[in-house]
Amino acid sequence: MKRKRIRLGVLVLTTTIVLNVGVVADASAATPFGTSRWREPRVTYVVSGSSHYRSVYAAAIRAWNSTGQFRFVQGSSAHHQVTLTTSNSTTGQFHMLAGITFTTAPRNGYYSQAKVLLLARNLSTYHYTTADQIHVAEHELGHVMGLQHSTARNSVMLANNRYNGISHNDVTAVRKRYHTPVGRHS
Ligand SMILES: [Zn+2]
Structure with missing residues (x-):
C-alpha cells in the first residue's frame, strides 16, 4: 500500500455561504499550479461507482480532454494511474466535503498514482x-x-466550486503546468 497524501477537497457549506462568502478576485486572475505533475499530460484511469457517478466522471473527462491540453485515457484494472470513485462517508476527513483527491507523494516531482472520491x-x-x-469532478x-x-x-x-465549469485561465494553467519543469510552480 503506497502512502497517500491528502491534497485538497472542496468545502461544502450551504448554498448561501458558497454564494456569499469567500475572497474572490476578478475573473482575470491566473489559476495557480503546484510544483508536481505527471511525466506527460496524459494518464490512464479506471472509474467505479453507480452508473450515475460513472457518467458524472465521464462528462468531466470529456470536458478536460476537449481542451486539448491533457488526456484522460481509460486504463485497465491491472494498469492505471488514476482511480475515480465515490464514497458515502460524511465524517472525519470527509466532513463537509464534496470531493477529495489523494496523490502519492511525488517521486522526483512526478506523480505516479492518484485517487479521487466524490x-x-x-x-x-x-x-x-x-x-x-x-463541476466538482472537473x-x-x-x-x-x-x-x-x-x-x-x-x-x-x-x-468551494459548485457552479463553475472550466475557464480559459484553467486551461492555460494546465498548458503551463506541462510546459514548466517540476519543482517550479506558477
Ligand atoms: Zn480543491
Missing part, C-alpha cells in the same frame, strides 16, 4: 445537481493534473 452522500444532502457534481481532476485553488470567480478551481 462524496455522494454529502452531494445528496446539499442538493448538488448533476451539473454541480460534474475541480478534482484539476487537482489530479496539478492545479491548485484559484480565487478567480469563474474558475473551476475555486476552493
Whole structure:
C-alpha cells in the first residue's frame, strides 16, 4: 500500500455561504499550479461507482480532454494511474466535503498514482445537481493534473466550486503546468 497524501477537497457549506462568502478576485486572475505533475499530460484511469457517478466522471473527462491540453485515457484494472470513485462517508476527513483527491507523494516531482472520491452522500444532502457534481469532478481532476485553488470567480478551481465549469485561465494553467519543469510552480 503506497502512502497517500491528502491534497485538497472542496468545502461544502450551504448554498448561501458558497454564494456569499469567500475572497474572490476578478475573473482575470491566473489559476495557480503546484510544483508536481505527471511525466506527460496524459494518464490512464479506471472509474467505479453507480452508473450515475460513472457518467458524472465521464462528462468531466470529456470536458478536460476537449481542451486539448491533457488526456484522460481509460486504463485497465491491472494498469492505471488514476482511480475515480465515490464514497458515502460524511465524517472525519470527509466532513463537509464534496470531493477529495489523494496523490502519492511525488517521486522526483512526478506523480505516479492518484485517487479521487466524490462524496455522494454529502452531494445528496446539499442538493448538488448533476451539473454541480460534474463541476466538482472537473475541480478534482484539476487537482489530479496539478492545479491548485484559484480565487478567480469563474474558475473551476475555486476552493468551494459548485457552479463553475472550466475557464480559459484553467486551461492555460494546465498548458503551463506541462510546459514548466517540476519543482517550479506558477
Ligand atoms: Zn480543491
